Amino acid sequence: MLTVHHLNNSRSQRILWLLEELNAEYQIKCYQRDTQTNLAPPELEAIHVLGKSPVITQGSQTIIESGAIIDFILRHYDADRTLIPEAGTEQHEQYLQWLHYAEGSAALPLMLKLYTSRLADGGAELKVRINDEMQRHLGYLDQALDGVDWLVDNKISGADIQISFIAEIAPLLYSPEALPNLASFRDRCHARPAYRRALELGGVYAYGPRD
Ligand SMILES: N[C@@H](CCC(=O)N[C@@H](CS)C(=O)NCC(=O)O)C(=O)O
Known part of the structure:
Protein backbone atom coordinates (compact mmCIF):
# COMPACT_ATOMS: atom_id res chain seq x y z
CA MET A 1 0.00 0.00 0.00
CA LEU A 2 1.23 3.48 -0.85
CA THR A 3 1.85 5.65 2.22
CA VAL A 4 2.15 9.45 2.09
CA HIS A 5 4.21 10.81 4.96
CA HIS A 6 2.39 14.08 5.28
CA LEU A 7 3.63 17.15 7.15
CA ASN A 8 1.07 19.79 8.04
CA ASN A 9 1.27 23.06 6.08
CA SER A 10 3.58 21.65 3.47
CA ARG A 11 4.16 20.62 -0.11
CA SER A 12 2.79 17.17 0.64
CA GLN A 13 -0.72 18.66 0.52
CA ARG A 14 -0.47 18.55 -3.27
CA ILE A 15 0.33 14.81 -3.16
CA LEU A 16 -2.89 14.20 -1.24
CA TRP A 17 -4.73 16.28 -3.87
CA LEU A 18 -3.23 14.19 -6.68
CA LEU A 19 -4.20 10.91 -5.02
CA GLU A 20 -7.73 12.18 -4.45
CA GLU A 21 -8.00 13.19 -8.13
CA LEU A 22 -7.09 9.61 -9.03
CA ASN A 23 -9.32 8.01 -6.39
CA ALA A 24 -6.26 5.93 -5.56
CA GLU A 25 -5.93 3.60 -2.62
CA TYR A 26 -3.39 4.95 -0.15
CA GLN A 27 -2.82 5.78 3.47
CA ILE A 28 -1.61 8.94 5.18
CA LYS A 29 0.81 9.11 8.07
CA CYS A 30 0.65 12.59 9.60
CA TYR A 31 3.54 14.52 11.13
CA GLN A 32 3.33 17.90 12.86
CA ARG A 33 5.77 20.75 12.51
CA ASP A 34 7.47 21.97 15.68
CA THR A 35 5.46 24.99 16.79
CA GLN A 36 8.62 26.96 17.68
CA THR A 37 10.99 26.12 14.84
CA ASN A 38 8.44 25.15 12.18
CA LEU A 39 10.73 22.20 11.36
CA ALA A 40 9.52 18.65 10.73
CA PRO A 41 9.67 16.27 13.71
CA PRO A 42 12.62 13.82 13.98
CA GLU A 43 10.27 10.87 13.25
CA LEU A 44 10.32 11.92 9.61
CA GLU A 45 14.08 11.27 9.52
CA ALA A 46 13.32 7.65 10.32
CA ILE A 47 11.49 7.48 6.97
CA HIS A 48 14.13 9.34 4.95
CA VAL A 49 17.41 10.78 6.20
CA LEU A 50 16.56 14.32 4.95
CA GLY A 51 13.48 14.43 7.18
CA LYS A 52 11.45 16.41 4.61
CA SER A 53 7.94 16.04 3.32
CA PRO A 54 6.54 14.87 0.99
CA VAL A 55 8.01 11.41 1.11
CA ILE A 56 6.16 8.30 0.01
CA THR A 57 6.82 4.66 0.74
CA GLN A 58 5.56 1.65 -1.11
CA GLY A 59 6.91 -1.83 -0.41
CA SER A 60 10.70 -1.53 -0.39
CA GLN A 61 10.68 1.87 -2.11
CA THR A 62 11.05 5.27 -0.46
CA ILE A 63 10.73 8.29 -2.76
CA ILE A 64 11.36 11.96 -2.00
CA GLU A 65 10.83 15.16 -4.07
CA SER A 66 7.32 16.15 -5.00
CA GLY A 67 8.02 16.17 -8.75
CA ALA A 68 9.40 12.63 -8.69
CA ILE A 69 6.57 11.53 -6.41
CA ILE A 70 3.89 12.97 -8.71
CA ASP A 71 5.46 11.27 -11.72
CA PHE A 72 5.77 7.95 -9.85
CA ILE A 73 2.14 8.07 -8.75
CA LEU A 74 0.89 8.94 -12.22
CA ARG A 75 2.92 6.20 -13.90
CA HIS A 76 1.66 3.60 -11.44
CA TYR A 77 -1.85 4.75 -10.54
CA ASP A 78 -3.17 6.62 -13.59
CA ALA A 79 -3.77 3.75 -16.00
CA ASP A 80 -6.22 5.84 -18.05
CA ARG A 81 -3.69 8.70 -18.25
CA THR A 82 -6.15 11.26 -17.00
CA LEU A 83 -3.41 13.46 -15.51
CA ILE A 84 -0.29 12.46 -17.46
CA PRO A 85 0.15 12.98 -21.20
CA GLU A 86 1.29 9.98 -23.22
CA ALA A 87 5.07 9.39 -23.14
CA GLY A 88 6.81 10.46 -26.32
CA THR A 89 4.40 13.29 -27.08
N1 LIG B 1 11.91 20.20 -3.12
C1 LIG B 1 11.32 19.40 -2.10
C2 LIG B 1 11.14 20.26 -0.86
C3 LIG B 1 10.82 19.45 0.37
C4 LIG B 1 10.70 20.37 1.59
O1 LIG B 1 11.56 21.23 1.83
N2 LIG B 1 9.61 20.21 2.34
C5 LIG B 1 9.37 21.07 3.48
C6 LIG B 1 7.87 21.31 3.63
S1 LIG B 1 7.16 22.29 2.40
C7 LIG B 1 9.79 20.39 4.77
O2 LIG B 1 9.76 19.18 4.88
N3 LIG B 1 10.14 21.21 5.78
C8 LIG B 1 10.39 20.77 7.09
C9 LIG B 1 11.83 20.86 7.51
O3 LIG B 1 12.66 21.34 6.72
O4 LIG B 1 12.14 20.42 8.64
C10 LIG B 1 9.99 18.84 -2.62
O5 LIG B 1 9.39 19.45 -3.51
O6 LIG B 1 9.57 17.76 -2.19
Missing part, protein backbone atom coordinates in the same frame (compact mmCIF):
# COMPACT_ATOMS: atom_id res chain seq x y z
CA GLU A 90 5.19 17.00 -27.00
CA GLN A 91 2.64 17.33 -24.21
CA HIS A 92 4.58 14.82 -22.13
CA GLU A 93 7.74 16.92 -22.53
CA GLN A 94 5.80 20.01 -21.44
CA TYR A 95 4.43 18.12 -18.43
CA LEU A 96 7.99 17.12 -17.43
CA GLN A 97 9.24 20.66 -17.90
CA TRP A 98 6.66 22.12 -15.48
CA LEU A 99 7.15 19.26 -13.05
CA HIS A 100 10.85 20.11 -12.74
CA TYR A 101 10.43 23.87 -13.12
CA ALA A 102 8.33 24.26 -9.97
CA GLU A 103 11.01 23.17 -7.52
CA GLY A 104 14.08 23.60 -9.73
CA SER A 105 13.50 27.29 -10.56
CA ALA A 106 10.25 28.89 -9.45
CA ALA A 107 10.43 27.98 -5.76
CA LEU A 108 13.98 29.28 -5.23
CA PRO A 109 13.39 33.08 -5.23
CA LEU A 110 10.26 32.58 -3.12
CA MET A 111 12.21 30.60 -0.54
CA LEU A 112 15.04 33.16 -0.59
CA LYS A 113 12.53 35.95 -0.03
CA LEU A 114 10.94 34.03 2.83
CA TYR A 115 14.25 33.37 4.58
CA THR A 116 15.91 36.76 4.00
CA SER A 117 12.81 38.57 5.26
CA ARG A 118 13.56 37.03 8.66
CA LEU A 119 16.93 38.81 8.81
CA ALA A 120 17.18 42.01 10.84
CA ASP A 121 17.81 44.12 7.71
CA GLY A 122 15.42 42.07 5.55
CA GLY A 123 18.38 40.83 3.49
CA ALA A 124 18.91 44.34 2.10
CA GLU A 125 21.92 43.45 -0.04
CA LEU A 126 20.07 40.70 -1.87
CA LYS A 127 16.67 42.35 -2.08
CA VAL A 128 16.91 43.73 -5.62
CA ARG A 129 18.25 40.47 -7.06
CA ILE A 130 15.68 38.32 -5.26
CA ASN A 131 12.78 40.59 -6.24
CA ASP A 132 13.94 40.58 -9.85
CA GLU A 133 14.10 36.78 -9.90
CA MET A 134 10.73 36.48 -8.23
CA GLN A 135 9.18 38.86 -10.75
CA ARG A 136 10.82 36.98 -13.63
CA HIS A 137 9.59 33.54 -12.60
CA LEU A 138 6.12 34.49 -11.38
CA GLY A 139 5.71 36.68 -14.46
CA TYR A 140 6.67 33.73 -16.67
CA LEU A 141 4.06 31.54 -15.00
CA ASP A 142 1.42 34.24 -15.24
CA GLN A 143 2.14 34.59 -18.94
CA ALA A 144 2.02 30.82 -19.50
CA LEU A 145 -1.48 30.83 -17.99
CA ASP A 146 -2.75 33.70 -20.11
CA GLY A 147 -5.91 32.55 -21.90
CA VAL A 148 -5.72 28.96 -20.65
CA ASP A 149 -7.00 27.14 -17.58
CA TRP A 150 -4.19 24.58 -17.30
CA LEU A 151 -0.53 24.49 -18.31
CA VAL A 152 -0.29 21.53 -20.69
CA ASP A 153 -2.62 21.48 -23.69
CA ASN A 154 -5.16 23.31 -21.53
CA LYS A 155 -6.01 20.02 -19.75
CA ILE A 156 -5.37 19.51 -16.07
CA SER A 157 -2.31 17.34 -15.38
CA GLY A 158 0.16 16.50 -12.64
CA ALA A 159 2.11 19.57 -13.77
CA ASP A 160 -0.69 21.86 -12.54
CA ILE A 161 -0.78 20.05 -9.22
CA GLN A 162 2.97 20.54 -8.87
CA ILE A 163 2.80 24.25 -9.80
CA SER A 164 -0.19 24.83 -7.49
CA PHE A 165 2.08 25.25 -4.45
CA ILE A 166 3.91 28.10 -6.18
CA ALA A 167 0.57 29.76 -6.97
CA GLU A 168 -0.46 29.31 -3.35
CA ILE A 169 2.59 30.83 -1.69
CA ALA A 170 3.20 33.58 -4.27
CA PRO A 171 0.57 35.99 -2.84
CA LEU A 172 2.33 35.89 0.55
CA LEU A 173 5.45 37.38 -1.04
CA TYR A 174 4.36 39.21 -4.17
CA SER A 175 1.44 41.43 -5.09
CA PRO A 176 -1.36 39.08 -6.26
CA GLU A 177 -2.90 41.91 -8.36
CA ALA A 178 0.16 41.79 -10.59
CA LEU A 179 -0.47 38.11 -11.33
CA PRO A 180 -4.12 37.81 -12.38
CA ASN A 181 -3.69 34.56 -14.36
CA LEU A 182 -1.78 32.85 -11.57
CA ALA A 183 -4.41 34.03 -9.07
CA SER A 184 -7.28 32.57 -11.10
CA PHE A 185 -5.29 29.37 -11.66
CA ARG A 186 -4.98 29.02 -7.87
CA ASP A 187 -8.73 29.55 -7.51
CA ARG A 188 -9.39 26.87 -10.14
CA CYS A 189 -7.18 24.44 -8.24
CA HIS A 190 -8.98 25.26 -5.01
CA ALA A 191 -12.39 24.67 -6.60
CA ARG A 192 -11.63 21.03 -7.52
CA PRO A 193 -13.67 18.63 -5.37
CA ALA A 194 -10.58 16.40 -5.01
CA TYR A 195 -8.58 19.39 -3.71
CA ARG A 196 -11.28 19.99 -1.09
CA ARG A 197 -11.27 16.33 -0.03
CA ALA A 198 -7.48 16.44 0.30
CA LEU A 199 -7.77 19.50 2.55
CA GLU A 200 -10.08 17.61 4.91
CA LEU A 201 -7.63 14.72 5.04
CA GLY A 202 -4.44 16.76 5.45
CA GLY A 203 -5.48 18.94 8.38
CA VAL A 204 -4.49 22.58 8.82
CA TYR A 205 -3.15 24.11 5.59
CA ALA A 206 -2.39 27.83 5.68
CA TYR A 207 -2.16 28.28 1.89
CA GLY A 208 -5.54 26.86 0.95
CA PRO A 209 -8.77 28.67 0.07
CA ARG A 210 -9.88 31.47 2.35
CA ASP A 211 -13.56 30.35 2.44
